[in-house]
Amino acid sequence: MSLVRIEKLSKTFEGGRKAVDEVSLSIEEGEAFGLLGPNGAGKTTMVLMLSCLLRPTRGDAWVDGASVVQDSLRVRRAIGVVPQEIALYPTLSARENLEFWSVMYDVPSRQRKNRIQELLVVVGLADRQNERIDRYSGGMKRRVNIAVGLLGQPKLLILDEPTVGVDPQSRNSILETLKELNGQGLTLLYTSHYMEEVEFLCPRVAIMDQGRVIAHGSQEELRLLVGEQDVITIQLGSVPPDDILDKVHAVEGVSAVHHSEGELTVLSNSGRRVLPAVLDKLFDAEVKVRSVAVREPNLESVFLHLTGKELRD
C-alpha cells in the first residue's frame, strides 16, 4: 500500500507562476524515494505542500491516508521534516534543541530522555550534545537538523536538500545514516539536485523540471530512457566560441551537447567513436582541452537527455 499518494498536485503563485504543475506520484511504505531536479524545479514547493506549509492550488496529496488539504494535523503527526535551512535555535545546545522539539512533536515526557539520547547517538553527537549549536560545524548542524525530524518517530521523513553546504565527509556520514534508517523501515522522500546522493540513496526517483515530473521510475528504468548512450565529459582550458555547441552537435552520432562552467558534456550512442571528431571541432576552434572522460549513463545524463540542460544549471 502506498504511504504517500499525490494526485495532480499544483501550486500557482501570485503573478501566475506555476511552481508545481499537476504532479502525480506515489511512494510505498519503507522505500526511499528521490525527487531530483535543478534549483527552481519545484521540489521545495512540493515538500512545502506535503508538509502542510503551503496549500495546493489544485489537487491533493495523502500521507498515511490523511489529506494534506483537509486533515493537516494528522499528516503532520505522520511526518518528520528536515528543511533545507538549519531550522534550529543556534544559542541552544543540541540537547536543548531536541528537548524543545520533542515537546512540539508530542514525545511523551517519560520517553523523552531516552529518545533524545538515542537520536544523538544515531547522528553521532552524543559526546557534544551540550555544546551550543552555533559552535558546531555545518555538518554537525545538519545532523541535528535531521535528528529533530526524527523525534516524532515519523512514518515518512521528508528531507529537502539536507546536505547543502556540507563537506564531503559529513555528507557521506549523513547519507549512510539515512540509508541505515531506511533499512530499518523508515520511508524517505529525499529531494536534491545532487545526482550522486539520489543515486546512492533512492532506488526510485522522480525527475522534476519547471514544476513538472518529466520522468519517474526506478534508476534502471530511467537510464533506459537514455538508451545505450555514453556520456563524454570534456574539461575545457579556455573559453569556447559561441557556436561551438552547434559545431559539436553537428558531429554524426552526437545526440545532445551541453556547456557549463568550463565543462562540455556530450551524449552519444558510441562515445569512443565520436570522440576524435568532437575533439577536432574543439581544436579547430582553438579551444584548449584539459581532460576527457567517457562513462556509462547516469541520472545526470537522463536529465540532460530529457531537458537538454544539466542538473546544476
Add this chain to the structure above:
Amino acid sequence: MRKALAIAWKDILVLSRDFVSFILLLAMPLLLILVLGTAFGGMFVSNAAPFQITLAFVDQDNGEMARLLRDEVLQGPDLKEMIRLRAFASPDEARQAVRAGNAEAALIVPSGFSRAVMGESESGLEVLANPDSTIKAGVIRSIAEAFTTEVMARGAMVRLTLTELLSRNLIQPQEATATAARWVPELQSLQSQIKIQREQAVTPGAQLPGAMAYYSISMGVMYVLFAANTAGGSILTERRTRTLLRLFSAPLERRTVLVGKLLGVFLLALIQFLLVVAFTALAYRVSWGSSIPGLALMILATVFCLAGLSALLASLYRSESQAAAIGPAVALLLTFLAGGMWVFTGGPQWLDILSHASPVRWSIDGFLTLMLGGGLAQILLPIGVLLGLGAVFFGIGFLRIRKSYDVA
C-alpha cells in the same frame, strides 16, 4: 497550553543566551536609575528630607488677625508640619535672619492690620524672600495673599451686614463689634485655599517620592518596553531562521505557536520588571509602597499593557532591523511623553493631558500613588486603563500576526 509554555520558555532561554543583550536589558535600567536619580535628585524632595520652610514671623499688629494668621493658619493642622515659625520682634531682625539664611522667608504683619481689615483702609502683609529659596518664599507669598484676600473680603461682607443692621437699629454698636470678631475667624474657604496653595507650592518635589524612586518607575517601565520589544522581535527572527516553518510543520495549531510567542513576550517583560523592582528596593532602598496586592496588580497590568504594545508593534514590523530601530524609539517617545525622563509637573496643562496618551504615564501614576502610601483602591483607574489598553494591543497584534501566519 503545554506547548505554548514550552515555546515561551524557549524564547526566554534563547534571549538569556544572548549575553550582551541580556546584560544590557538588566543592567542598563539599573545604571540609568542610578545616574538619573543622582543627577536630578535636587529636583525632588525625598522621603528623607520633607519639604519644610523656616519662616521669620513679625507681629507688629498684635491684633486678632495676626493671631489668627499665626495660630490658625501658619501653625494650623494643614501647615504646621511644613512651616517652622520663628518669631522676631522687628522687621530688621527678620530681614537679617533671611539674609543670613536662617529663614527662607519672612512674613511681617504690619501694625494696624486687624483694624484695617475690619475698617475700610487698605493694608497688606509683607513678605521678604531669600533669593535662593524662591519656591519656598513663593509658598509663603501665596499663603499671605490668600489670607489677605479672604479676610478683606469677609471683612467687607461683615461690615456691610453690620452697617445694615445698625441702620435699622436691629443691633447695638457693642454687639456689632462682638459679632464681627466671631464671624471673621470662620475662614473655611481660606483653609481650603491654603491647602491648594500648599499642594501647588511644594511641587515638583513634595508629591514625588524622590528621584531614585521616580526613575526606578520610569526607567523600569521603559526597559519593560525594550525587553518586550526584543522578545517581540523574536517572532521575526523565527521567520527568518525558518524555525517558524518548522513549528508549523509540527503537530500543533498555529494559534498555539502565537500564544506561546506572546506569552514569551509577557514573561520576559515580567521578569525584567520584577528584577528592577527587587534590585531597586534592595540596592537603592526604593520603597514601592506598602500595598503588596496593589504593587502586584500594577506590575501585572503594566507588563500586560506594554507586552501587548510590543506584540502590536511586532505585527507591524517587516524586518528585524525595523524592530531594532522602531521599538526603542517608541519606548523612548512614550517614556518622554509620560514625563519619565524629567517631571512635567508645573508645566502647561495640555502637556499633562497629552502625557496620558502614553501608557507609561498611567504606570508612573499608579506606582507613584503606591509609593506615596496609596492602596489598591487608589490605583484602580491606572490598572483599568493599562489592562484595557493591553487587551486592545494584544488583540490587534494577535489578529495581525495570525493573519501573517496564515500565509507563512
